[in-house]
Amino acid sequence: MNIMRSINLLVSSLLFVLYAPSLLAHGSVVAEGDLCLIKIGFYTSHFKIFQPLASKEREFCEDIPASGESIFVMEYRHQELANVPIEFRIINNITGKGRFAKLEDVQAIKDIDAITVFYQPPTIEPQVFTALHNFEQEGNFLGIVTVKHPQTDQYYSAVFPFSVGVNSWGLIPLFVCFALLAQLIYWTSSGGFGRWRIATKTKLNKRNGFVIKCRPMLIFATSFLLMGASSETTRAQPSWVSDSGSLTVTFKSEINPLPINQMHNWTLHLQDQNGMPVANALITLTGGMPVHNHGFPTNPVMTQYLGNGDYRVEGIRFHMQGDWVLNLVITTVDFMDTVLISVTL
Amino acid sequence: MSRFGSIAAQIKPIIFVVGICFLLLLILLWWSESRPRPWTQAEKSILKTLNIANLPVLKPDPSNAVADNLHAAKFGQSLFFDTRLSGNGKVACATCHQPQRRFSDGLSKAVALGQSQRNTPSIVGSAYSPWLYWDGRKDSQWSQALSPLEDPAEQGSNRMYLARLISNDSFYAKTYVELFGELPDFNDTSRFPENAGPMSYPLWNQAWLNMTAADQYLLSQVFANLGKVLAAYERKLMPGPARFDEYVNAVLHEDDTVPAKELFNSQEIEGLRLFIGEAGCLQCHNGPLLSNNEFHNTGLLPFPGEVPDQGRSKGVEILKNDPFNCLGPFSDEMSHQCQEFTYMRTGSVVLGSMRTPSLRNLGGTAPYMHKGQLSTLAQVMEHYNAAPLALIGHNEAKPLGLSKKQLGQLELFLNTLDAPLSTADEWLLKPDSSTLGNVTE
Missing domain, CATH: 2.60.40 (Immunoglobulin-like)
Incomplete structure (x- = not known):
């Protein structure tokens, strides 16, 4: 029975994980940052x-x-x-x-x-x-x-x-259906039906079994909430994959939202494919506004490795609204890689 | 009790004195607050650059040989007010460019034979601009003057009809010959049909295509010459000194007979201070005409029912292919310098941008902006204060964060720029047919 339960959970989770990325991409229009x-x-x-x-x-x-x-x-x-x-x-x-x-x-x-x-x-x-x-x-x-x-x-x-104009509930109804279905499968497979029959006969206190019975539902609910939360944070803190595909870069600005005409600093975070922080890299930055054919008004520089894959970048200033790009060249003793970060102000 | 009474008696005068001092301080504060800060030397030098007295002498237009010819200007004035130059005989240049409205029409988008694409800009002072139209798709006044004549939504005529009209009108024909030499003989209808012209009705266009290239050239030359006499007239339309200029004169020459404070109230002074400072208006509205004659995207919403106007980026492409541009065969510019044309900015940098209009013609030129989207100056102030995102390209303006009071001050200042033209009245009217040909000036 335990094995059944594990498999069930695994399948539900897998389903969810496989399903999740398509939530963010509707057909050919995708959000990038x-x-x-x-x-x-x-x-x-x-x-x-x-x-x-x-x-x-x-x-x-x-x-x-x-x-x-x-x-x-x-x-x-x-x-x-x-x-x-x-x-x-x-x-x-x-x-x-x-x-x-x-x-x-x-x-x-x-x-x-x-x-x-x-x-x-x-x-x-x-x-x-x-x-x-x-x-x-x-x-x-x-x-x-x-x-x-x-x-x-x-x-x-x-x-x-x-x-x-369709006030859409989005995918919530679909999720609820999935969760209910998973719950039903789990409940049946874990002998819930039998227990229910006994319970109705013996008037057993059902409260005890509630948490166990609703476990997949709870997992779904939590993961859905987390999903919502993480998609929110994705908007605020998007990530970019390096050109070789082996690095993921995120940044935190000390001023949010990104300001115009104000000098400020960023913390860049580098991690590899396994999610491990990348230490002691050298990062050079160039960039500008491709639409306006001009570069940065400043010359931003990576000044310090802060540990845990975090790097301090100083001297960033955007002097107008619009689409900006930053070209990062990341060099360590082992490799060299490039990343293009795009932000809109 | 008596002790308390004596203390009170002692304190009383002190309270009285402190109270008076406090009141005096308040009055002093109010007085200094209501008295505008005097202009700094740096500000004065900016004010000087905006004074109409510093408008340079109009340079000759090398692309137009008759630009400064008085006979041409008189000829042009007659054409400007002549409704026969239209497809239905009812529309003249002056239908949309009305003298009493600073040569504009008070509409969002011009209405003639049809509705045109954009707001009618004032002609006053346009001789100083290297670019004409909101999108700068013309690089001379004479070339600009040609487009409305053949535009089906505007005067809806054609160059064949117009050439015939000139040769059949004794004053027009006589002046034309004096200025440009003999007119071609249009009597041969096998060579010259009744109506013909490109870019108009299909029938006229077909007639145009049936003509030989040499005859097309002859006809286009007559047509271009009509533009050149119209431009000779339009070059005379210049803004006059406004209350603002008088104020600047008074500020710069403190010994002047009229003291500055009698010309501008404190609100107008603060408005002017914002204009040359915090509000950043000078970035585009600079010089005596208060325009840099450049192209800027200021994030205006499209006209209802229309996609966003691409402005200059399309204007550049039209200009490049225009036979009447500075480098074209009808231009009198022989050295083929045409620097403005040669070095113009193109491509996505100018996407959605429009030419900065002069602020000297605000009175009577509402509604404002390239499609007349904003009907009052107050709305214009609010628009620049908010500096919204542009639907296409990028809004070059930044939000200003000014208060309602400050926006009001800016508006009050802008009204001080309004003034009648400096051009003599005889140029602002439809010429009397009996005086045609009598050039007095």
Whole structure:
């Protein structure tokens, strides 16, 4: 019975762990740090949605709060996007897969025009892609961005599900179902049914068994809360993987949110693939605003190793709002690696 | 009791004196607070740069050979007010550029034959700008003057029709010949159709395409010359000295007959202090015309129903391909210097940016901004105080954190910049047809 219980727990946990990453990525639009990115084949671009009439310059990543005039903006990260025609289509999400709809599901639709609510034919936009659609109704939609390869006839599509004005409970109902199901399996497998029958016969005090019976549910609840909490902290303290993939870098600014026109210091934290801190590395920093074609107004320097994989970086100043990048070169006696950190102010 | 009474009697005068001193101190504080701090030497030198007396003499326009020709200016003035220069015979340049409104129209977006894309900018002082239009898609006044004539939403005419109109009007034809030489003979309808012009209605465009390249060139030359006489007129429209300039003069020459304090109240002085200091307005609104004539993204929301305007980044591309630009065949610039054109900033740095307008024409030019998004100066002040995120590109302005009172002071100061034009009245009217051709000045 104990073995059964362990397996059950393991399976539930595994399910949860496997399931968790897809929560943060809806189709081709993903959050990276504070930025919202869309991946169209090998192209990447910043992606944002605005409802200027309703919420002025407030930025949305995918779900938008109400029907009405909505502006889709893509600011290219991959400069080749400036030279290729970009096609944009919004359809009703009839795939039945909700948030997990993928390109295959869209391709399976026979008459896409019948469910298309907005279509912008392929156009070359050298600076920025913009599209405007006035959503007459609330609901669930799929956005499809299609781009041609610069040389070949290959086409790439990005599909991102989003909701308009649907006050979504998100994945909470799904979680509750999973938790209840796991609980049921556990309860049955651990002989709960038998005990229940005895209990009803002997009028045994059920309170004693409550904690044990609800254990998977509790685990789910806790992990869900932790998930929520950790996704919050991910926003505040995102992490970046080095170009070789062997290092993960996080930073803490001594001033939050990141200030403009104010000199301040950071603590960088380096850890390897196993989550162990990386000690005694040399870090050099350069960077700037690629969009503005200018570098930093200062020359930030790593001044001290603080222990436990933490490094002090002094002299950081951002002199305007926008997207900034920091290029880190990390050198130890064993290896050299590079990381690109992007932040938006 | 009596002892207490004697102490009270002793203390009384002391309390009285302390009280009087306290009152005096309060009065002194109030007085120093209400009296504006005198201008520092550094501030005075900034004020001097904004004085209209320091507006440099207008440089010749090498791309326009008749730019400073008086006959051309008179010819241009007639064209400016002539509604025959439009597709329906009802729209002149002056329909949107109204003299009584500082040559603007009081609308969010211009309305002529249709609705145009942007807010009508004032023409006053525009001869000083290397760039015309909000997005700077024109690099001379004469080239700018051509676009509305053929724009279907504006005057909706075509260059063939306009050339015919000139050759059939005795005053226009006579002045044209004096300035530019003989007009082509448009009587051969096999070469010159009734209506023809690119970028307009399909029928006119087709007629244009059917013409030979040589005839197209002849026609475009006449068309360009119309722009050049219009520019000769527009070069005369200049802002006059405002109360602000009088104040600056008084501040700079303290021995002047009018003392500075009679010209500006304390609120206006504080507004001016913010303008040249904390509010950072001078970054873009500098010089005697209060414009750097550059392009900046200030995070304005798009006009309802429109995607964000890309502004200069598109303007640059249009300008490069414009046959009427400084390097084009119709420009009189022979040395092909065109430095402004050659070294202009392009690409994503100018995304969503618009040309800084002069602040000397604020009176009568509301609503403000490139689409007339903001209807009052108070809204403009609030916009810059908040400096919201731009939907495309980046807002170059930073939040100011000024109080409501300070924003009010800024607005009061801006109103002191308003003044009638320095241009003689005869240039601000539709010329009397009986005086046509009589150049007096």
